Amino acid sequence: MDSDDAARRIRAAILAIPRGEVAGYGEVARRAGLPGRARLVARMLSHNDDPRLPWHRVLRSDGRIALPEGSDGYLEQCQRLRAEGVRVVNGRVAGVKARATVDEQVWGPPD
DNA sequence: CGTGTGACCTGGT
DNA sequence: GACCAGGCCACAC
Numbered sequence: 001m002d003s004d005d006a007a008r009r010i011r012a013a014i015l016a017i018p019r020g021e022v023a024g025y026g027e028v029a030r031r032a033g034l035p036g037r038a039r040l041v042a043r044m045l046s047h048n049d050d051p052r053l054p055w056h057r058v059l060r061s062d063g064r065i066a067l068p069e070g071s072d073g074y075l076e077q078c079q080r081l082r083a084e085g086v087r088v089v090n091g092r093v094a095g096v097k098a099r100a101t102v103d104e105q106v107w108g109p110p111d
Numbered sequence: 112c113g114t115g116t117g118a119c120c121t122g123g124t
Numbered sequence: 125g126a127c128c129a130g131g132c133c134a135c136a137c
Contacts, residue, residue, distance in 0.1 A: 003134095025119055036132050038119040043134065046118055058118080066118035073118070099120080 017057045024061040056080040063096030
């Protein structure tokens with residue numbers, strides 16, 4: 001089934017995130033071959049039952065933690081990211097400036 | 112079957 | 125920085 005295949009690709013995309021790095025939902029969705037399906041990724045993580053899935057490496061486009069502040073997942077993600085050497089400040093990840101805009105997708109990264 | 116909701120994204124003001 | 129409007133998809137009611 002497609003949906004199952006999509007879920008598998010999304011899972012692979014998340015697993016493909018290097019340790020110490022982070023990615024946005026849109027980013028993951030694009031890598032999985034599902035442009036615009038960021039919500040699908042989010043829903044999967046919310047329903048995820050895979051403890052070895054590095055969901056903590058997935059954040060919003062602004063580099064902001066997706067979960068509501070004070071919730072379990074929020075603190076969990078923050079802690080895990082720090083454990084990987086990622087600097088988290090005020091519920092936000094340092095080193096991640098804005099998400100890749102269309103220009104960067106088309107024109108590529110600034111040299 | 113229409114509506115609301117959600118670990119979302121982008122562009123404009 | 126904030127806020128708003130539009131888009132996208134899956135699911136609960």
